[in-house]
Every structure is written in structure tokens, then in C-alpha cells.
Amino acid sequence: MIKITQWIVVTLVLCLSVSVAFSQGLAPPSNVTAVDTPNDDGSSITIKWDTAAEDSGVSGYQILRQIADGELEAIGDLLPVEATSYVDSAIEQGTAYSYVVRAVDETEATVDSDQTAPVEGKDQWFHTGKVPLLITMLLFSAAILWNIYDARRGKDIFVRRIPGLEAVDEAIGRATEMGRSILYSTGLGGVSGVATIASMTILAQVARRTADYETALRVPCRDPIVLNVVREMVKTAYLEEGRPDAYNEDDIFFVTNSQFAYAAGVEGMMLRERPAAIFLQGTFYAESLILAETGNSVGAIQIAGTDSEHQLPFFIAACDYTLIGEELYAASAYLSREPMLLGSLRGQDWGKLLIFSAIILGVALELSGISWITTLLQRVN
Amino acid sequence: MDLWSSIGIWVAAFLTLSIYSVLYRDNPFYRFAEHLFVGVSVGYGIVLSIYQGFIPFAWKPFTAAMTGESLTGFIKLIPIGIGLLFFARLSPRHTWLIRYPIAILIGFGSGIAIPNVLRANIFEQTRGTIEPFAAIYAGTLAGWGIFEAVLMVVGVVCTLIYFFFSTEHRGPVKWLSKVGIAFLMIGFGSAFGNTVMGRVALLIQRVDFLLSDWLHIIQ
DSSP states (O other), X not given: OHHHHHHHHHHHHHHHHHHHHHHHHOOOOOXXXXXXXXXXXXXXXXXXXXXXXXXXXXXXXXXXXXXXXXOOEEEEEEEEXXXXXXXXXXXXXXXXXXXXXXXXXTTOOEEEOOXXXXXXXXXXXXXXXXXXXXHHHXXXXXXXXXXXXXXXXXXXXXXXXXXHHHHHHHHHHHHHHHTOOEEEEEESOOTTXXXXXXXXXXXXXXXXXXXXXXXXXXXXXXXXXXXXXXXXXXXXXXXXXXXXXXXXXXXXXXXXXXXXXXXXXXXXXHHHHOOSEEEEEEEOXXXXXXXXXXXXXXXXXXXXXXXXXXXXXXXHHHSSEEEETHHHHHHHHHHHOOHHHHHHHHHHHHHHHHHHHHHHHHHHHHHTTOOHHHHHHHHTO | OOHHHHHHHHHHHHHXXXXXXXXXXXXXXXXXXXXXXXXXXXXXXXXXXXXXXXXXXXXXXXXXXXXTSOGGGGGGHXXXXXXXXXXXXXXXXXXXXGHHHHHHHHXXXXXXXXXXXXXXXXXHHHHHHHTHHHHHHHTOOOTHHHHHHHHHHHHHXXXXXXXXXXXXXXXXXXXXXXXXXXXXXXXXXXXXXHHHHHHHHHHHHHHHIIIIIISOSOO
């Protein structure tokens, strides 16, 4: 009996010794620093430390935080051994925090790093990481402004043929001859969507022609703000054409802001009113094929345009003409031939030339082992 | 199953069939379902706007400011005032005031959208096109991987050329832009197939509802 008790005691002592010996080998995380996270609104502090050596026995890290003279408290979950940083986003501005990084091993033995100096989260007004983005935007803007200036001085700016836009007059003419209306949908996008803005500028050009031809232009809207902008634009177009009497505000109306209810409503309109021409321009989602197929079934000439790449195949399949992506943005310049829009279009082409050159140069440099273009592009994130 | 659940299933089945009836032609059942759908969605949208927009973002901060609870609520008077300008269209004499909130909204929206579009659609895409060539230099990419990297550059460059509007497409530009449009069409074809599969899944879900929950033909 005594022997068994002795064995148990010896075994326990041995286990304890091994555990202590092992935990003694566990090195504390080194070079632990806590700094205010750069380029943020002061809502976080970043804690960093060096990678643990492979044979260190560390299996994870726990971050501990202290506010002023308070107790150290554990924050967040246990971090994996590969972690070398942690962002504490649960802080208040104006409060100083200090941190300890606790290394934990498989036996849950722990060892703490030195406590960092107290640090406060501060907001930055300027995001230095976005400087390349700013430079690119300035370059693009300069190219556009230069070309607008050029166009306004009377320089002739060439715009290549876009078949979908050449059909606009044909569609309006057809509706006029048939004595039927034109249906124009600006899609589901909000007023700040690039495609919606492009769609509204095309609509203004279409409205000029419908004012001339006295053709009814029906615009069902999904967004109340888009509705107001569209009414203003169409009204201005009718005024500029000297036909304010032909403008009917009730032809531009709100349907609903629900996606499929809007699709059902517009589909019903197509079936009952049987418009001779249908324009589907802007941002579209899953309802694109419902609208395009119904328009096709009533025999309308359809001109679609969107930058939603997943909906383009449906428009290409079901519509007579489709403006693909950037053709939608180019449409207003193409239709109006206004110097400002033409200049802007050529400025955008210069931007594309810049991207083109960056790709060719980037590929050549990468093949030579120089990767400063990719590093620069990476920095923007 | 309780009575209300059964009524719900019958109403859902009736409305599903009413909506599908448009595949034959426009008819009173479709019109009823369409108008009900539009009306319910507008009503729901208005309630949602009041409870998720007006009350938390305008009414509560404003009343808190009025009662002296939090004076920062007075700042909300600026956007509230700008929003109220939308009602200027109700007065023909003051309808021009609506241009201010519209200009602010478009300017604000563009300001937020343009940097993000530049970063996600230009910087990231350019980097993604160039980056595999670093792996080719390092010797970690070979065979099929090299072919894919070259194909991607050819596709991007030719598609970019297609979207040049201020240059006449003739000579080499014409042929390169034709290659570009071919790449686009291959992409659209693949997206078409992918999306159709998703839509078929939606149809199966509806048919499953009709046959299982409504008619109990399948379990």
C-alpha cells in the first residue's frame, strides 16, 4: 500500500517538474509595441510583436489590456501562434491603454511580455496610404479638364461609331410613326450610381428628340430621388427644345422601391401599353431578363445598356442593341456632341491609355524581377 | 397544420400561379397579383423608411436636442433642412430649390464612389493582371499557369482597346478590338450559363413549394 502511494507521489512530482521545466522554456513575446493605428478615425490601437521561434513551444497568444491604474483584462479570443499583430477596436478616444501580450503553450502555461507604454487612439485627417489614389485621380482629372478645354476651343474630337446609339433615332422614329409611347427605365440604381447618372444623361438626349417628335415618353422609377432628378432633366430638355407644353410630369412616376415588384409593375406596363421602343439603361439585377423578354414579346425595339456584367448576357440575348459597360458612359457624349462631354470622353481614353501602359510596363518589369508597380498598387489598400 | 398556415399556403400558391399566368398572356389574375405586389411593397417601404430612416436618424436626435438631452442633435437640422428642400417641388415658384439637395447627393455619392471604383476596378485589377509575372520570374509558375497569365494580359489589353472611343477602329486597332470583343463574349457566355443555373434553382424552389407544401404530391 505504501509502495503504491509512493509511486503516485513520485509520478505527480515528476509531472509537475516537467511542466515547470517546460514553462520555464516558454519565452515571453519580444518587441511588443502598441501604437495608434495609422490612417483611421482614432477608433483602434495596433499591438505588434515578433514571431515566436519554431521551438518556443508557444501555441497561441492572449492580449491583455490595462486602462490607467485598473486591472489587466483579457481582450479578444486566443490568437494563433502565427499572429504577430492585433488591432484593438474596442477603445474610446481620449483614454490611454497599455498592453501585455501573453504567450500560451499546449499545457496552458503562460508567460507575459513587458507592458507597453500607454497609448491613445487619435484620428487622422489625411489617409497617407491613399496618396497614389489621389495622384491617379488628379492625373485623370487633369486629362479630362485638358481635353474639355481643347474641345471648347473648337478642336474636333472624333468618337467612333457605337451601333446601339445610332439606333436611338430609329427607335424614336418608329414609336412616332406607330403612335405609341417610348418606355425608358433607369434601372434599380440610386442617384449616385455611375450607371444611373449615365442613364439620366442619355434620357435627357432622348427627351430632346421626343419633345421634337411629340412622342409620349414614359419613365417608371424605382428610386424617389431618381424620380425627382429625372423629372427635372426631362423638363429642362423639353424647355430647351421650346416645347414645355408637351412635357407631362405624370409620365415620369414612382412605381416601388422593391426590386421584383418594380419588375412586375414595369412588365405589366409593357404588356398593356405595348410601347414601340424600350430603353433599359442603368443598373439592373435579376429582373433584367424579365424586362427584356417581355419587351421582346410585345415587339418593341429595345436598346439596353448596363455596367452590371452579369446582366449584360441577358440584354445581349433579348434586346436589339446593347451598350456594353463603358459604352453606356460614352453614350451621352456620342448623342449630344457637346464639347464638354466629348472632351471628357477623350480624357477618359487617356486614362485608359495610362492603365494600358501600366500593364505593359508592369509585365516587362516583373519579368525582369522589378516589382515596384505591383508594390505601389498594393499600397493603396 | 393550423388554419392560418393553410390559408397562407393557399394564398401563396394562388399568387404564385397568378404571377406565372403572365407566361400565357396578360390577364386579370396577373393584374391582381401585380397590383397587390406593387401596393404591398410600397406600403412596406414607407413603413421601413419611417422606422429605419426618419425616426432613428432625424426624429430621435432632433427631439433629444430639443429636450436638452444631447445638443449634437441640432447638427441634424442641416441634413433635415436639405432633405426638406425636396418638398420644394410642390410649389411651382420654389421648385428650383430642389436642385440643391440633388447636387449635394450626386456630389456626395460620386465623391464616395469614385475612389472606391478606382481602387477596386483599376488598381486591384491592374495588380492582379501583372502579379503572375512575378511568379514566372521567380520560377514558381510554369506550363498552364504561364499560359493563363499571358492569356489574361492579352484579354485585358484587347478589351481595353475595344473601349477606346476617340480612336477610329481600323488597321491593327480594329483587329485587336475584335479579339477584345471575343473575350467579352466568352465571359458573357460563361456568366449567362452560371446565372441561368441559379434561376433554374429558383424555379425548382417554387415548383417544390407548389407540389410539396400546397398539393402534397411530393414529400
